[in-house]
Amino acid sequence: MVHWTDHERHVIADVWGKINPDEIGPQALARLLIVYPWTQRYFSSFGNLSNAAAILGNPKVAAHGKVVVGGLDKAVKHLDNVKGTYAKLSELHSEKLHVDPSNFTLLADCLTITLAAKFGPSVFTAEVHEVWQKFLNVAVAALGKQASWPIASTFPEILPQKDFTKDLSISVRLILVFTGVSIIVKKKNLTSNLSLHSKIAGRTNSVTMVHWSESERRAIEDLWNKINVDEIGPQALARVLIVYPWTQRYFGKFGNLNSVAAILGNPAVAAHGKVVLNALDAAVKDLDDIKTIYSNLSQLHCEILNVDPDNFRLLADCLTIVVATKFGDDFTPEIQATWQKFLAVVVAALSSRY
Structure with a gap:
Protein backbone atom coordinates (compact mmCIF):
# COMPACT_ATOMS: atom_id res chain seq x y z
CA MET A 1 0.00 0.00 0.00
CA SER A 148 9.85 -11.35 -11.91
CA TRP A 149 12.39 -12.90 -14.26
CA PRO A 150 14.23 -10.01 -15.97
CA ILE A 151 16.97 -12.31 -17.28
CA ALA A 152 14.31 -14.23 -19.22
CA SER A 153 13.87 -11.35 -21.67
CA THR A 154 17.42 -11.95 -22.89
CA PHE A 155 17.58 -15.70 -22.22
CA PRO A 156 13.97 -16.92 -22.68
CA GLU A 157 15.13 -20.53 -23.09
CA ILE A 158 15.90 -20.84 -19.37
CA LEU A 159 12.19 -20.57 -18.55
CA PRO A 160 10.37 -22.73 -21.10
CA GLN A 161 7.22 -23.04 -18.97
CA LYS A 162 6.43 -19.58 -17.63
CA ASP A 163 2.94 -20.47 -16.39
CA PHE A 164 4.45 -23.35 -14.43
CA THR A 165 7.12 -21.23 -12.76
CA LYS A 166 4.63 -18.80 -11.24
CA ASP A 167 3.91 -21.22 -8.41
CA LEU A 168 7.38 -22.64 -7.90
CA SER A 169 9.20 -22.46 -4.59
CA ILE A 170 12.35 -20.37 -4.35
CA SER A 171 14.54 -23.49 -4.31
CA VAL A 172 13.02 -24.88 -7.50
CA ARG A 173 13.25 -21.46 -9.16
CA LEU A 174 16.98 -21.37 -8.37
CA ILE A 175 17.45 -24.82 -9.87
CA LEU A 176 15.75 -23.62 -13.04
CA VAL A 177 17.87 -20.51 -13.22
CA PHE A 178 21.18 -22.29 -12.75
CA THR A 179 20.14 -24.99 -15.19
CA GLY A 180 19.41 -22.21 -17.64
CA VAL A 181 22.74 -20.57 -16.95
CA SER A 182 24.54 -23.82 -17.73
CA ILE A 183 22.78 -23.81 -21.10
CA ILE A 184 23.77 -20.24 -21.79
CA VAL A 185 27.43 -20.79 -20.87
CA LYS A 186 27.73 -23.27 -23.72
CA LYS A 187 26.60 -20.67 -26.24
CA LYS A 188 28.96 -18.49 -28.24
CA ASN A 189 26.88 -15.38 -27.62
CA LEU A 190 27.33 -15.44 -23.84
CA THR A 191 29.55 -12.37 -23.68
CA SER A 192 27.35 -10.19 -25.86
CA ASN A 193 24.20 -11.15 -23.97
CA LEU A 194 25.73 -10.51 -20.56
CA SER A 195 27.14 -7.23 -21.84
CA LEU A 196 23.64 -6.23 -22.90
CA HIS A 197 22.26 -6.92 -19.44
CA SER A 198 25.11 -4.97 -17.89
CA LYS A 199 24.19 -1.98 -20.04
CA ILE A 200 20.52 -2.24 -19.22
CA ALA A 201 21.34 -2.34 -15.53
CA GLY A 202 23.05 1.00 -16.01
CA ARG A 203 26.39 -0.28 -14.76
CA THR A 204 29.85 -0.29 -16.26
CA ASN A 205 32.28 -3.04 -15.30
CA SER A 206 35.45 -1.16 -16.19
CA VAL A 207 36.67 2.38 -16.51
CA THR A 208 40.11 1.48 -17.77
CA MET A 209 39.19 0.92 -21.42
CA VAL A 210 36.69 3.64 -22.28
CA HIS A 211 36.66 4.89 -25.85
CA TRP A 212 35.80 8.52 -26.44
CA SER A 213 35.04 9.75 -29.92
CA GLU A 214 36.16 13.23 -30.89
CA SER A 215 32.54 14.40 -30.95
CA GLU A 216 32.03 13.08 -27.40
CA ARG A 217 35.14 14.85 -26.16
CA ARG A 218 33.97 18.11 -27.69
CA ALA A 219 30.43 17.71 -26.33
CA ILE A 220 31.65 17.08 -22.78
CA GLU A 221 34.07 19.99 -22.85
CA ASP A 222 31.49 22.31 -24.40
CA LEU A 223 28.81 21.46 -21.83
CA TRP A 224 31.26 21.70 -18.94
CA ASN A 225 32.35 25.16 -20.06
CA LYS A 226 28.71 26.29 -19.87
CA ILE A 227 28.20 24.99 -16.34
CA ASN A 228 28.58 27.47 -13.50
CA VAL A 229 29.88 25.31 -10.66
CA ASP A 230 28.85 27.85 -8.01
CA GLU A 231 25.26 27.71 -9.29
CA ILE A 232 24.78 24.10 -10.40
CA GLY A 233 26.76 22.42 -7.61
CA PRO A 234 24.58 23.59 -4.70
CA GLN A 235 21.41 22.83 -6.67
CA ALA A 236 22.51 19.30 -7.52
CA LEU A 237 23.52 18.37 -3.97
CA ALA A 238 20.37 19.94 -2.55
CA ARG A 239 18.26 17.81 -4.92
CA VAL A 240 19.94 14.65 -3.73
CA LEU A 241 19.18 15.50 -0.10
CA ILE A 242 15.57 16.43 -0.91
CA VAL A 243 14.62 13.75 -3.45
CA TYR A 244 16.53 10.98 -1.65
CA PRO A 245 16.35 12.07 2.03
CA TRP A 246 18.12 8.94 3.32
CA THR A 247 21.34 10.37 1.86
CA GLN A 248 21.24 13.04 4.58
CA ARG A 249 22.76 10.55 7.03
CA TYR A 250 26.21 11.35 5.63
CA PHE A 251 25.82 15.04 6.37
CA GLY A 252 25.10 15.08 10.09
CA LYS A 253 27.47 18.01 10.60
CA PHE A 254 25.66 20.21 8.11
CA GLY A 255 23.09 21.41 10.61
CA ASN A 256 19.43 21.91 9.72
CA LEU A 257 18.28 19.59 6.91
CA ASN A 258 14.73 19.04 8.17
CA SER A 259 12.89 20.72 5.29
CA VAL A 260 13.24 21.69 1.65
CA ALA A 261 13.70 25.34 2.56
CA ALA A 262 16.32 24.49 5.16
CA ILE A 263 18.34 22.40 2.71
CA LEU A 264 18.14 24.99 -0.07
CA GLY A 265 19.26 27.70 2.32
CA ASN A 266 21.96 25.71 4.08
CA PRO A 267 25.40 27.28 3.48
CA ALA A 268 27.21 24.02 4.24
CA VAL A 269 25.19 22.24 1.53
CA ALA A 270 25.96 25.01 -0.94
CA ALA A 271 29.67 25.00 -0.15
CA HIS A 272 30.00 21.22 -0.41
CA GLY A 273 27.98 21.18 -3.62
CA LYS A 274 30.51 23.53 -5.19
CA VAL A 275 33.40 21.32 -4.07
CA VAL A 276 31.75 18.14 -5.36
CA LEU A 277 30.92 19.52 -8.78
CA ASN A 278 34.24 21.30 -9.17
CA ALA A 279 35.93 17.91 -8.73
CA LEU A 280 34.56 16.95 -12.17
CA ASP A 281 36.94 19.42 -13.77
CA ALA A 282 39.86 17.01 -13.44
CA ALA A 283 37.88 14.27 -15.20
CA VAL A 284 36.86 16.58 -18.04
CA LYS A 285 40.50 17.53 -18.58
CA ASP A 286 41.77 13.94 -18.54
CA LEU A 287 39.05 11.68 -19.93
CA ASP A 288 41.50 8.87 -20.58
CA ASP A 289 42.57 8.41 -16.97
CA ILE A 290 39.46 9.00 -14.88
CA LYS A 291 39.94 5.89 -12.76
CA THR A 292 43.36 7.04 -11.57
CA ILE A 293 42.14 10.58 -11.00
CA TYR A 294 39.52 9.41 -8.53
CA SER A 295 41.47 6.53 -6.95
CA ASN A 296 42.23 8.34 -3.69
CA LEU A 297 38.73 9.82 -3.52
CA SER A 298 37.23 6.38 -4.03
CA GLN A 299 39.36 4.97 -1.22
CA LEU A 300 38.36 7.83 1.07
CA HIS A 301 34.64 7.32 0.50
CA CYS A 302 34.93 3.54 0.81
CA GLU A 303 37.30 3.02 3.74
CA ILE A 304 36.97 6.21 5.78
CA LEU A 305 33.57 7.75 5.09
CA ASN A 306 31.81 4.42 4.39
CA VAL A 307 29.54 6.01 1.80
CA ASP A 308 27.14 3.73 -0.08
CA PRO A 309 28.46 3.86 -3.67
CA ASP A 310 24.90 4.03 -5.00
CA ASN A 311 24.87 7.60 -3.73
CA PHE A 312 27.31 8.55 -6.49
CA ARG A 313 24.73 7.44 -9.04
CA LEU A 314 21.94 9.34 -7.30
CA LEU A 315 24.04 12.49 -7.32
CA ALA A 316 24.85 12.00 -11.00
CA ASP A 317 21.14 11.60 -11.76
CA CYS A 318 20.28 14.78 -9.87
CA LEU A 319 23.08 16.66 -11.57
CA THR A 320 21.70 15.62 -14.95
CA ILE A 321 18.23 16.84 -13.96
CA VAL A 322 19.62 20.19 -12.81
CA VAL A 323 21.58 20.56 -16.04
CA ALA A 324 18.41 19.77 -18.01
CA THR A 325 16.41 22.41 -16.13
CA LYS A 326 19.20 24.91 -16.77
CA PHE A 327 19.73 24.39 -20.49
CA GLY A 328 16.29 23.23 -21.62
CA ASP A 329 16.05 22.32 -25.30
CA ASP A 330 19.81 22.76 -25.67
CA PHE A 331 20.21 19.63 -23.55
CA THR A 332 19.44 17.41 -26.52
CA PRO A 333 19.21 13.62 -26.39
CA GLU A 334 22.61 13.38 -28.10
CA ILE A 335 24.21 15.60 -25.47
CA GLN A 336 22.42 13.69 -22.71
CA ALA A 337 23.77 10.39 -24.05
CA THR A 338 27.34 11.69 -24.00
CA TRP A 339 26.96 13.41 -20.63
CA GLN A 340 25.52 10.29 -19.00
CA LYS A 341 28.32 8.18 -20.45
CA PHE A 342 30.79 10.60 -18.88
CA LEU A 343 29.03 10.53 -15.51
CA ALA A 344 28.74 6.72 -15.63
CA VAL A 345 32.51 6.48 -16.03
CA VAL A 346 33.04 8.92 -13.14
CA VAL A 347 30.63 6.98 -10.92
CA ALA A 348 32.39 3.71 -11.78
CA ALA A 349 35.75 5.28 -10.93
CA LEU A 350 34.48 6.57 -7.59
CA SER A 351 33.13 3.08 -6.85
CA SER A 352 36.27 1.24 -7.96
CA ARG A 353 37.69 0.68 -4.46
CA TYR A 354 34.51 -0.89 -3.08
Whole structure:
Protein backbone atom coordinates (compact mmCIF):
# COMPACT_ATOMS: atom_id res chain seq x y z
CA MET A 1 0.00 0.00 0.00
CA VAL A 2 1.43 3.33 -1.10
CA HIS A 3 0.49 6.30 1.04
CA TRP A 4 -0.10 9.60 -0.72
CA THR A 5 -0.37 12.84 1.20
CA ASP A 6 -2.78 15.51 0.03
CA HIS A 7 0.24 17.58 -0.95
CA GLU A 8 1.63 14.77 -3.12
CA ARG A 9 -1.72 14.22 -4.80
CA HIS A 10 -1.91 17.93 -5.56
CA VAL A 11 1.63 18.05 -6.99
CA ILE A 12 1.06 15.02 -9.23
CA ALA A 13 -2.22 16.41 -10.53
CA ASP A 14 -0.63 19.81 -11.10
CA VAL A 15 2.36 18.42 -13.02
CA TRP A 16 0.14 16.14 -15.07
CA GLY A 17 -2.12 19.05 -15.89
CA LYS A 18 0.86 20.85 -17.44
CA ILE A 19 1.92 17.88 -19.57
CA ASN A 20 0.85 17.59 -23.20
CA PRO A 21 1.34 13.87 -24.01
CA ASP A 22 1.38 14.65 -27.73
CA GLU A 23 4.45 16.81 -27.17
CA ILE A 24 6.22 15.16 -24.23
CA GLY A 25 5.54 11.55 -25.22
CA PRO A 26 7.46 11.55 -28.51
CA GLN A 27 10.34 13.46 -26.91
CA ALA A 28 10.62 11.06 -23.96
CA LEU A 29 10.55 7.90 -26.08
CA ALA A 30 13.01 9.38 -28.56
CA ARG A 31 15.38 10.16 -25.70
CA LEU A 32 15.13 6.58 -24.52
CA LEU A 33 16.04 5.20 -27.94
CA ILE A 34 18.90 7.66 -28.42
CA VAL A 35 20.43 7.63 -24.94
CA TYR A 36 19.99 3.87 -24.45
CA PRO A 37 20.23 2.52 -28.03
CA TRP A 38 20.01 -1.13 -26.94
CA THR A 39 16.32 -0.52 -26.14
CA GLN A 40 15.72 -0.21 -29.89
CA ARG A 41 15.59 -4.00 -30.11
CA TYR A 42 11.94 -3.87 -29.03
CA PHE A 43 11.03 -1.52 -31.87
CA SER A 44 12.36 -3.29 -34.95
CA SER A 45 9.05 -2.70 -36.75
CA PHE A 46 9.43 1.07 -36.41
CA GLY A 47 11.69 1.41 -39.43
CA ASN A 48 14.72 3.70 -39.49
CA LEU A 49 16.24 4.18 -36.03
CA SER A 50 19.82 4.46 -37.26
CA ASN A 51 20.59 7.89 -35.83
CA ALA A 52 19.19 10.66 -33.65
CA ALA A 53 17.68 12.59 -36.55
CA ALA A 54 15.93 9.47 -37.84
CA ILE A 55 14.52 8.66 -34.41
CA LEU A 56 13.33 12.21 -33.74
CA GLY A 57 11.61 12.29 -37.12
CA ASN A 58 10.15 8.78 -36.98
CA PRO A 59 6.32 8.94 -36.99
CA LYS A 60 5.99 5.55 -35.29
CA VAL A 61 8.21 6.67 -32.42
CA ALA A 62 6.11 9.80 -32.06
CA ALA A 63 2.83 7.88 -32.14
CA HIS A 64 3.95 5.29 -29.61
CA GLY A 65 5.41 7.97 -27.36
CA LYS A 66 2.02 9.65 -27.22
CA VAL A 67 0.38 6.36 -26.24
CA VAL A 68 2.98 5.54 -23.58
CA VAL A 69 2.90 8.89 -21.80
CA GLY A 70 -0.85 9.18 -22.29
CA GLY A 71 -1.14 5.91 -20.41
CA LEU A 72 0.00 7.65 -17.24
CA ASP A 73 -3.36 9.38 -17.06
CA LYS A 74 -4.88 6.22 -15.60
CA ALA A 75 -2.30 6.13 -12.83
CA VAL A 76 -2.86 9.81 -12.02
CA LYS A 77 -6.59 9.15 -11.71
CA HIS A 78 -6.15 5.95 -9.69
CA LEU A 79 -3.27 6.69 -7.33
CA ASP A 80 -4.63 4.28 -4.75
CA ASN A 81 -4.64 1.35 -7.18
CA VAL A 82 -1.80 1.88 -9.64
CA LYS A 83 -0.84 -1.78 -9.35
CA GLY A 84 -4.29 -2.97 -10.35
CA THR A 85 -4.56 -0.33 -13.05
CA TYR A 86 -1.47 -1.65 -14.83
CA ALA A 87 -1.93 -5.37 -14.13
CA LYS A 88 -2.89 -6.32 -17.69
CA LEU A 89 -0.28 -4.02 -19.23
CA SER A 90 2.37 -5.54 -16.99
CA GLU A 91 1.38 -9.04 -17.99
CA LEU A 92 1.45 -8.05 -21.67
CA HIS A 93 4.98 -6.69 -21.45
CA SER A 94 6.17 -9.66 -19.40
CA GLU A 95 4.40 -12.64 -20.96
CA LYS A 96 3.95 -11.53 -24.57
CA LEU A 97 6.48 -8.83 -25.39
CA HIS A 98 9.25 -10.08 -23.05
CA VAL A 99 10.34 -6.54 -22.22
CA ASP A 100 13.07 -6.26 -19.61
CA PRO A 101 11.43 -4.36 -16.71
CA SER A 102 14.53 -2.20 -16.29
CA ASN A 103 13.45 -0.46 -19.48
CA PHE A 104 10.50 1.05 -17.61
CA THR A 105 12.98 2.71 -15.26
CA LEU A 106 15.03 4.05 -18.16
CA LEU A 107 11.92 5.46 -19.82
CA ALA A 108 10.82 7.06 -16.56
CA ASP A 109 14.24 8.69 -16.24
CA CYS A 110 14.03 10.03 -19.79
CA LEU A 111 10.53 11.35 -19.13
CA THR A 112 11.78 13.14 -16.03
CA ILE A 113 14.63 14.74 -17.95
CA THR A 114 12.23 15.77 -20.71
CA LEU A 115 9.99 17.46 -18.14
CA ALA A 116 12.96 19.13 -16.46
CA ALA A 117 14.09 20.57 -19.78
CA LYS A 118 10.55 21.64 -20.63
CA PHE A 119 9.53 23.31 -17.37
CA GLY A 120 12.85 24.59 -16.04
CA PRO A 121 13.97 25.10 -12.43
CA SER A 122 11.13 27.39 -11.39
CA VAL A 123 8.47 24.75 -12.11
CA PHE A 124 10.34 21.45 -11.85
CA THR A 125 11.72 22.23 -8.42
CA ALA A 126 13.47 19.76 -6.14
CA GLU A 127 10.25 19.34 -4.16
CA VAL A 128 8.22 18.65 -7.31
CA HIS A 129 10.97 16.31 -8.50
CA GLU A 130 10.73 14.32 -5.26
CA VAL A 131 6.98 13.76 -5.59
CA TRP A 132 7.14 13.05 -9.32
CA GLN A 133 9.94 10.54 -8.74
CA LYS A 134 7.81 8.73 -6.17
CA PHE A 135 4.89 8.62 -8.60
CA LEU A 136 7.00 7.21 -11.44
CA ASN A 137 8.60 4.67 -9.09
CA VAL A 138 5.15 3.38 -8.19
CA ALA A 139 4.15 3.23 -11.87
CA VAL A 140 7.37 1.43 -12.81
CA ALA A 141 6.92 -1.07 -9.97
CA ALA A 142 3.36 -1.77 -11.12
CA LEU A 143 4.41 -2.28 -14.73
CA GLY A 144 7.22 -4.58 -13.70
CA LYS A 145 5.40 -6.58 -11.06
CA GLN A 146 4.65 -9.48 -13.41
CA ALA A 147 8.19 -9.48 -14.75
CA SER A 148 9.85 -11.35 -11.91
CA TRP A 149 12.39 -12.90 -14.26
CA PRO A 150 14.23 -10.01 -15.97
CA ILE A 151 16.97 -12.31 -17.28
CA ALA A 152 14.31 -14.23 -19.22
CA SER A 153 13.87 -11.35 -21.67
CA THR A 154 17.42 -11.95 -22.89
CA PHE A 155 17.58 -15.70 -22.22
CA PRO A 156 13.97 -16.92 -22.68
CA GLU A 157 15.13 -20.53 -23.09
CA ILE A 158 15.90 -20.84 -19.37
CA LEU A 159 12.19 -20.57 -18.55
CA PRO A 160 10.37 -22.73 -21.10
CA GLN A 161 7.22 -23.04 -18.97
CA LYS A 162 6.43 -19.58 -17.63
CA ASP A 163 2.94 -20.47 -16.39
CA PHE A 164 4.45 -23.35 -14.43
CA THR A 165 7.12 -21.23 -12.76
CA LYS A 166 4.63 -18.80 -11.24
CA ASP A 167 3.91 -21.22 -8.41
CA LEU A 168 7.38 -22.64 -7.90
CA SER A 169 9.20 -22.46 -4.59
CA ILE A 170 12.35 -20.37 -4.35
CA SER A 171 14.54 -23.49 -4.31
CA VAL A 172 13.02 -24.88 -7.50
CA ARG A 173 13.25 -21.46 -9.16
CA LEU A 174 16.98 -21.37 -8.37
CA ILE A 175 17.45 -24.82 -9.87
CA LEU A 176 15.75 -23.62 -13.04
CA VAL A 177 17.87 -20.51 -13.22
CA PHE A 178 21.18 -22.29 -12.75
CA THR A 179 20.14 -24.99 -15.19
CA GLY A 180 19.41 -22.21 -17.64
CA VAL A 181 22.74 -20.57 -16.95
CA SER A 182 24.54 -23.82 -17.73
CA ILE A 183 22.78 -23.81 -21.10
CA ILE A 184 23.77 -20.24 -21.79
CA VAL A 185 27.43 -20.79 -20.87
CA LYS A 186 27.73 -23.27 -23.72
CA LYS A 187 26.60 -20.67 -26.24
CA LYS A 188 28.96 -18.49 -28.24
CA ASN A 189 26.88 -15.38 -27.62
CA LEU A 190 27.33 -15.44 -23.84
CA THR A 191 29.55 -12.37 -23.68
CA SER A 192 27.35 -10.19 -25.86
CA ASN A 193 24.20 -11.15 -23.97
CA LEU A 194 25.73 -10.51 -20.56
CA SER A 195 27.14 -7.23 -21.84
CA LEU A 196 23.64 -6.23 -22.90
CA HIS A 197 22.26 -6.92 -19.44
CA SER A 198 25.11 -4.97 -17.89
CA LYS A 199 24.19 -1.98 -20.04
CA ILE A 200 20.52 -2.24 -19.22
CA ALA A 201 21.34 -2.34 -15.53
CA GLY A 202 23.05 1.00 -16.01
CA ARG A 203 26.39 -0.28 -14.76
CA THR A 204 29.85 -0.29 -16.26
CA ASN A 205 32.28 -3.04 -15.30
CA SER A 206 35.45 -1.16 -16.19
CA VAL A 207 36.67 2.38 -16.51
CA THR A 208 40.11 1.48 -17.77
CA MET A 209 39.19 0.92 -21.42
CA VAL A 210 36.69 3.64 -22.28
CA HIS A 211 36.66 4.89 -25.85
CA TRP A 212 35.80 8.52 -26.44
CA SER A 213 35.04 9.75 -29.92
CA GLU A 214 36.16 13.23 -30.89
CA SER A 215 32.54 14.40 -30.95
CA GLU A 216 32.03 13.08 -27.40
CA ARG A 217 35.14 14.85 -26.16
CA ARG A 218 33.97 18.11 -27.69
CA ALA A 219 30.43 17.71 -26.33
CA ILE A 220 31.65 17.08 -22.78
CA GLU A 221 34.07 19.99 -22.85
CA ASP A 222 31.49 22.31 -24.40
CA LEU A 223 28.81 21.46 -21.83
CA TRP A 224 31.26 21.70 -18.94
CA ASN A 225 32.35 25.16 -20.06
CA LYS A 226 28.71 26.29 -19.87
CA ILE A 227 28.20 24.99 -16.34
CA ASN A 228 28.58 27.47 -13.50
CA VAL A 229 29.88 25.31 -10.66
CA ASP A 230 28.85 27.85 -8.01
CA GLU A 231 25.26 27.71 -9.29
CA ILE A 232 24.78 24.10 -10.40
CA GLY A 233 26.76 22.42 -7.61
CA PRO A 234 24.58 23.59 -4.70
CA GLN A 235 21.41 22.83 -6.67
CA ALA A 236 22.51 19.30 -7.52
CA LEU A 237 23.52 18.37 -3.97
CA ALA A 238 20.37 19.94 -2.55
CA ARG A 239 18.26 17.81 -4.92
CA VAL A 240 19.94 14.65 -3.73
CA LEU A 241 19.18 15.50 -0.10
CA ILE A 242 15.57 16.43 -0.91
CA VAL A 243 14.62 13.75 -3.45
CA TYR A 244 16.53 10.98 -1.65
CA PRO A 245 16.35 12.07 2.03
CA TRP A 246 18.12 8.94 3.32
CA THR A 247 21.34 10.37 1.86
CA GLN A 248 21.24 13.04 4.58
CA ARG A 249 22.76 10.55 7.03
CA TYR A 250 26.21 11.35 5.63
CA PHE A 251 25.82 15.04 6.37
CA GLY A 252 25.10 15.08 10.09
CA LYS A 253 27.47 18.01 10.60
CA PHE A 254 25.66 20.21 8.11
CA GLY A 255 23.09 21.41 10.61
CA ASN A 256 19.43 21.91 9.72
CA LEU A 257 18.28 19.59 6.91
CA ASN A 258 14.73 19.04 8.17
CA SER A 259 12.89 20.72 5.29
CA VAL A 260 13.24 21.69 1.65
CA ALA A 261 13.70 25.34 2.56
CA ALA A 262 16.32 24.49 5.16
CA ILE A 263 18.34 22.40 2.71
CA LEU A 264 18.14 24.99 -0.07
CA GLY A 265 19.26 27.70 2.32
CA ASN A 266 21.96 25.71 4.08
CA PRO A 267 25.40 27.28 3.48
CA ALA A 268 27.21 24.02 4.24
CA VAL A 269 25.19 22.24 1.53
CA ALA A 270 25.96 25.01 -0.94
CA ALA A 271 29.67 25.00 -0.15
CA HIS A 272 30.00 21.22 -0.41
CA GLY A 273 27.98 21.18 -3.62
CA LYS A 274 30.51 23.53 -5.19
CA VAL A 275 33.40 21.32 -4.07
CA VAL A 276 31.75 18.14 -5.36
CA LEU A 277 30.92 19.52 -8.78
CA ASN A 278 34.24 21.30 -9.17
CA ALA A 279 35.93 17.91 -8.73
CA LEU A 280 34.56 16.95 -12.17
CA ASP A 281 36.94 19.42 -13.77
CA ALA A 282 39.86 17.01 -13.44
CA ALA A 283 37.88 14.27 -15.20
CA VAL A 284 36.86 16.58 -18.04
CA LYS A 285 40.50 17.53 -18.58
CA ASP A 286 41.77 13.94 -18.54
CA LEU A 287 39.05 11.68 -19.93
CA ASP A 288 41.50 8.87 -20.58
CA ASP A 289 42.57 8.41 -16.97
CA ILE A 290 39.46 9.00 -14.88
CA LYS A 291 39.94 5.89 -12.76
CA THR A 292 43.36 7.04 -11.57
CA ILE A 293 42.14 10.58 -11.00
CA TYR A 294 39.52 9.41 -8.53
CA SER A 295 41.47 6.53 -6.95
CA ASN A 296 42.23 8.34 -3.69
CA LEU A 297 38.73 9.82 -3.52
CA SER A 298 37.23 6.38 -4.03
CA GLN A 299 39.36 4.97 -1.22
CA LEU A 300 38.36 7.83 1.07
CA HIS A 301 34.64 7.32 0.50
CA CYS A 302 34.93 3.54 0.81
CA GLU A 303 37.30 3.02 3.74
CA ILE A 304 36.97 6.21 5.78
CA LEU A 305 33.57 7.75 5.09
CA ASN A 306 31.81 4.42 4.39
CA VAL A 307 29.54 6.01 1.80
CA ASP A 308 27.14 3.73 -0.08
CA PRO A 309 28.46 3.86 -3.67
CA ASP A 310 24.90 4.03 -5.00
CA ASN A 311 24.87 7.60 -3.73
CA PHE A 312 27.31 8.55 -6.49
CA ARG A 313 24.73 7.44 -9.04
CA LEU A 314 21.94 9.34 -7.30
CA LEU A 315 24.04 12.49 -7.32
CA ALA A 316 24.85 12.00 -11.00
CA ASP A 317 21.14 11.60 -11.76
CA CYS A 318 20.28 14.78 -9.87
CA LEU A 319 23.08 16.66 -11.57
CA THR A 320 21.70 15.62 -14.95
CA ILE A 321 18.23 16.84 -13.96
CA VAL A 322 19.62 20.19 -12.81
CA VAL A 323 21.58 20.56 -16.04
CA ALA A 324 18.41 19.77 -18.01
CA THR A 325 16.41 22.41 -16.13
CA LYS A 326 19.20 24.91 -16.77
CA PHE A 327 19.73 24.39 -20.49
CA GLY A 328 16.29 23.23 -21.62
CA ASP A 329 16.05 22.32 -25.30
CA ASP A 330 19.81 22.76 -25.67
CA PHE A 331 20.21 19.63 -23.55
CA THR A 332 19.44 17.41 -26.52
CA PRO A 333 19.21 13.62 -26.39
CA GLU A 334 22.61 13.38 -28.10
CA ILE A 335 24.21 15.60 -25.47
CA GLN A 336 22.42 13.69 -22.71
CA ALA A 337 23.77 10.39 -24.05
CA THR A 338 27.34 11.69 -24.00
CA TRP A 339 26.96 13.41 -20.63
CA GLN A 340 25.52 10.29 -19.00
CA LYS A 341 28.32 8.18 -20.45
CA PHE A 342 30.79 10.60 -18.88
CA LEU A 343 29.03 10.53 -15.51
CA ALA A 344 28.74 6.72 -15.63
CA VAL A 345 32.51 6.48 -16.03
CA VAL A 346 33.04 8.92 -13.14
CA VAL A 347 30.63 6.98 -10.92
CA ALA A 348 32.39 3.71 -11.78
CA ALA A 349 35.75 5.28 -10.93
CA LEU A 350 34.48 6.57 -7.59
CA SER A 351 33.13 3.08 -6.85
CA SER A 352 36.27 1.24 -7.96
CA ARG A 353 37.69 0.68 -4.46
CA TYR A 354 34.51 -0.89 -3.08
